[in-house]
Amino acid sequence: MKPIRIVVVDDSLTIRAMIETLLERDCRFEVVGIARDGDEAIDLIRLHKPDVVTLDVAMRARTA
Template structure:
């Protein structure tokens, strides 16, 4: 079985490294690109054709919501939106889902909920229905 190919997009070096480290522990997941900002992400997504993208909401320049819109318009693929603002009932969750996100995950919970985070990536890659909130 081929691994799930992922592009990680976050302006924080610490978060990018943390996500990459968590995902590299699972042989069924392969990080094929890491982007620091939206422009880099779009180029990488077009080139790599990932199965899943993890996308930070708050980034300088074009924020994650703008990048999500661009991904959905030009090169749709499953996107998991990440932010510490992703909490049950938060308007940002509904906005992300309305714009086409496959799921939302609270960035502050990635380490504590690593198993759920990786499971969510696998579910999204398999095309399971969108998940409004995880963690």
């Protein structure tokens, strides 16, 4: 059985690392990308075409 491919999106480094660690401990999941904002998320989703995206819906806007 193939693992579920996941992209993790969160603006908090701590939360991204925690989610990645928890998912990677379970062989049913494979984290294929990690993004810190929506722009990175879109690029990773287009590139990897994951099965699932975990998305922080309350991310802060990126500043220029």
